[in-house]
Amino acid sequence: MGLNGKDMTSFMSDFVHECGGYAVIDGGFATELERHGADLNDPLWSAKCLLVSPHLVRRVHLDYLDAGANILITGSYQATIQGFEAKGLAREEAETLIRRSVELAREARDIYYDRCTKDSSDFVRDGRYWRRPILIAASVGSYGAYLSDGSEYTGDYGDAVTVETLKDLQRRRVKLLVDAGADIIAFETIPNKLDAQAYVELLGEEGIDIPAWLSFSCRDEGKVCSGESILECASIAESCKQVAAVGVNCTAPRFIHGLVSSISKVTSKPVLVYPNSGETYNAVTKKWSKTSGEVEEDFVSYVGKWREAGASIFGGCCRTTPNTIKGIIKALSGKAPGDNDNLKFQETAHKF
Ligand SMILES: C[S+](C)CC[C@H](N)C(=O)O
Ligand SMILES: N[C@@H](CCS)C(=O)O
Ligand SMILES: [Zn+2]
Numbered sequence: 442m443g444l445n446g447k448d449m450t451s452f453m454s455d456f457v458h459e460c461g462g463y464a465v466i467d468g469g470f471a472t473e474l475e476r477h478g479a480d481l482n483d484p485l486w487s488a489k490c491l492l493v494s495p496h497l498v499r500r501v502h503l504d505y506l507d508a509g510a511n512i513l514i515t516g517s518y519q520a521t522i523q524g525f526e527a528k529g530l531a532r533e534e535a536e537t538l539i540r541r542s543v544e545l546a547r548e549a550r551d552i553y554y555d556r557c558t559k560d561s562s563d564f565v566r567d568g569r570y571w572r573r574p575i576l577i578a579a580s581v582g583s584y585g586a587y588l589s590d591g592s593e594y595t596g597d598y599g600d601a602v603t604v605e606t607l608k609d610l611q612r613r614r615v616k617l618l619v620d621a622g623a624d625i626i627a628f629e630t631i632p633n634k635l636d637a638q639a640y641v642e643l644l645g646e647e648g649i650d651i652p653a654w655l656s657f658s659c660r661d662e663g664k665v666c667s668g669e670s671i672l673e674c675a676s677i678a679e680s681c682k683q684v685a686a687v688g689v690n691c692t693a694p695r696f697i698h699g700l701v702s703s704i705s706k707v708t709s710k711p712v713l714v715y716p717n718s719g720e721t722y723n724a725v726t727k728k729w730s731k732t733s734g735e736v737e738e739d740f741v742s743y744v745g746k747w748r749e750a751g752a753s754i755f756g757g758c759c760r761t762t763p764n765t766i767k768g769i770i771k772a773l774s775g776k777a778p779g780d781n782d783n784l785k786f787q788e789t790a791h792k793f
Contacts (some may be wrong), residue, residue: 510766518582
C-alpha cells in the first residue's frame, strides 16, 4: 500500500530519526563492482552486471551492509529499457533486468538480516530484538547517464532535448522500480534544472506512491554541473511533496560544505550528501584520474563540517568504498561499526 503525500514528505526525516539522528548511505556501487573484478567499459556501465554478473551486484550490496550502511542504492543507475534494447535485448528482458536491480538489493537486505538473527549477539538489546533500519533506494541516473558520454558532469544535452524527452526516457523505468518493491527513488547525479523539472513532473503525472530524493552533481560550491544555481535546483525539489530529501552526490568533497549551506536555506527536507573522491572522470576511457593541482583532504575529515552545515544523510559516490563508509560512521559516532556501544546508532528502532 502506498503512502499519502504527507507521509512521503516526512519519510526521510522519520527514517533519520529512526536511525538515531543521521543515516548512512552506501558508497560507490560501480567502484565496488570494479574492485571485485568487473569490467565496466561499456555503454551500460554498472548496469552491465545486472546482465552478466548479478551475484556480484548482491555481493556489493552485502559489502556495504557489512560496512554499516542504512541505505542501499540499487544497480539501476544506467539501466534503461533503451540501453538494454541497444544491446539486442527484447523489451521484456530489459524490464526484467530493471526490476531485478531492486530484487537483488532486497535479497541482500534479507540475507543480512537473516545472518544478524543467527549471529544474534549484536542483535539482542535489553532482552529485545532490534535491527538496523535499512532502505532500498532505486537509482535513476539522469539523461546524461543514459547517454554514456559523461554529460551527467556537464548538464549539456543540446537544444533538442526537452522535459518531455527526459520524462519519456524515465517513465516506464521508474514504474518498474517502484513495482519491484523499492522504498524510495534516488534520482541522482542530476546535472541541470531540466532533469530536476522532469522528475518532479513525472512523480505527479504517474501517481508514484513511494517517495523520491533528488541529488545533484555540482561543479563548485554554488552551481550544479550545468552552471545553474543549486538554490534554484533545490527549490524545484522543495516544491514537490513527494520529494523526501534533497542533496548532492558525485561531487568533489571540497565543494560540499558550501552546497549544503545553500541547500539548507531553501529546504526543510533532510539534506543528503554522498560525494565522490574528488577525481575526474573520463567518459571515453571510463577511468578516473587525480585532478591535477588539487589535493583532496581525507574525505572522512569533512563529515563533521557537513553535519554542522545541516546535512543528516551521508555516504559516498564514485571511487569511495566500504572503508569510506566505515570511516563516515566512525566520524559520526566516534566508534567503528561492530562496537557494542554503537548500537544506539547502528541498531535502533525496528522491533520485531
Ligand atoms: C557517474 S559516471 C562515472 C557513470 C558512467 C557514465 N555515464 C558513462 O557511461 O561513461
Ligand atoms: N549509484 C551510482 C552513482 C554513480 S554517479 C554508483 O554508485 O555507481
Ligand atoms: Zn558517482
